[in-house]
Amino acid sequence: MGAELDRTVAAFRRLVTTLNRGKTHERLTEAAGVRLDRPDVQIIAYLLDAGEPRRVGMIAEALQVESPHVTRHVTRLEERGLVNRVRDPDDGRAWRIALTPEGAEAAVRCRQVTSDWFETALAEWSQEDREQLSRLMERLAGDVCTHLADRYLGARPKP
Amino acid sequence: MGAELDRTVAAFRRLVTTLNRGKTHERLTEAAGVRLDRPDVQIIAYLLDAGEPRRVGMIAEALQVESPHVTRHVTRLEERGLVNRVRDPDDGRAWRIALTPEGAEAAVRCRQVTSDWFETALAEWSQEDREQLSRLMERLAGDVCTHLADRYLGARPKP
């Protein structure tokens, strides 16, 4: 499947390169009318998707970063009134991080901008192609992430 | 096209999150048997794709970073014998950065690892789905990058 695979990977790399640059994030936040750095946006977007408060450890795991990183950004987000920390009723060591109404609004606006970018890009596509893309992209994400996880576990088994 | 678009974006984000983490890069370089940081790999991979020496400015533009960033990594890659700097015959201010045989070999090995990851992930896919993915991903990369570029130029026209 050589050449075809190369083209897939190359196209994917192009997308990632563009979407990951600082300039792109600047434009995202400008369009969304928020002043947040990239980790901030990732955290509130995750909380919005989750639909309910989440613990620091869960956020870190979902974003695949270490917890001190989440702690720092949550602290700032709380100072700015975008999230609340509430003691976890089931475990006194833990906190639940909840979006405030302002935080949810900011998250919605950021997500909307990304959606708009994709929607504009896909505007000329046939309905069938859009459906195929959605199906294949989901399958790809699932399969790639699973295989990477397998190899990781295989290479360094937990004691 | 709401829900379907959301699923596409969410799947894409999942992929990017996983593939962008430091751990993933560690595994890439370990599997490839090289000791290079992420910008190093991006640069030699780009030179391999280009198939011929490229100027610092062109590398920076392609990777969408600023040139001092490229300069620093090229300097290190040259010290380690993976690239050469040769004066541009057409422009005495410029250099052409060329892969050495060792550099090309390292680039090939890195790219192979990524290809293997995708190939493993796609192993169970039908030939038709793989072809569709390749086609749609290329189109998506083209359209998203184009639209982002348009908006950028629209927002800040060159004087």
Place this chain on the structure above:
DNA sequence: TATTGTTATACTCTATAACTATA
């Protein structure tokens, strides 16, 4: 004077280690 690239510097993102408090 404009452009190619470099040097110097600083900021953002993320990880590791050491610590506190609860379980």
Place this chain on the structure above:
DNA sequence: TATAGTTATAGAGTATAACAATA
């Protein structure tokens, strides 16, 4: 003693500004 989170620190990644040399 193990776990959830925090504080402190350090390293990777990247940008901006000031500069050199050539066009």
